[in-house]
Amino acid sequence: MKITLVKKIKLDGSLCKKCEEVQQKLEATGQIDLIDEVLIADERDPSSQGMELASLFNVDRAPFFLVEREGEAPEIHTIYFKFVKDVLNQKTREEDDLKEILNDNPDLDFL
């Protein structure tokens, strides 16, 4: 299995806030060691590797994880806690999980 993390650099040159938070969580938990490659999606450069991957897999948010397993279709994960649970098989706190889903999908609170 190969795991690629794609982080976004915004038009003003700064790293996106959520990418920063996810990076910190990965480092704090040691999960960063399970990431094989980190790519940058630079909004100022559509040909940056991360931007090309985002376009290829039709991903519209960052950060995201590309998971490649031999003989299987690649998977994209845009929700950190779901990625940790489903791919890294590590436990997450339900409330963190749910909050992240709502933060990433603010339209859901209107449901």
Next chain:
Amino acid sequence: MSENHLPTVDLDQKLSEQTPQEILAYALEQFDNIAISFSGAEDVVLIDMAYKIAPKKVQAFSLDTGRLHSETYRYIEKVREHYNITIDVVFPESEAVNNLVREKGLFSFYKDDHKECCSIRKIGPLRRKLLTVDAWITGQRRDQSPGTRAAIPVIQDDKAFARPGASLTKFNPLANWSSDQVWAYIRSNNVPYNELHDRGFVSIGCEPCTRATGPNQHEREGRWWWEEATLKECGLHDVNIKK
């Protein structure tokens, strides 16, 4: 017929030109295990439309946060009886609600924001329900919130709630309809509606977080109004700092 994975981006372009009924017919044809999310408000039009397309396939669910208006509970029951359908009412985990209330009280959303409460009372049960289906249908519309719903597609690959290793398709057949169109449908088809609408409620959610709106107010102003005010205040501070 049930498909595992649809090319949602291509389909969105095609389905966007179709009517909500055509989109619903497509969804119901593609999936056997598909459910309509019914909030107890004007999204009842989806149930009415689906009932007219394939009455035996109508499977609906409602999220009972425990804080809905009594009018909404009565209305959900009315819809169930009117269409003679099953409405699966799903509830939050009691332990999570207990913990929130014990730690922060019953109205923490007025002090913090609504997200913590919504995530426990809505997103948790929603996730549990969606783990049991292959596709779901919502009444989300672009005109409901210029901020958060402006780009809602008609069909999308729902990665947030999909089961591990599986796909979940989300349909928003009303995405391109306006509130006026929804209400024209309700009135011309004699669809039962929540009595709160006759009292000025445009958008209906939980009782403490919903209020009636006045003329020319956007329906979003009837939900979490205290947070909007906070945002405006912060914006002013920002301008002052830049000056």
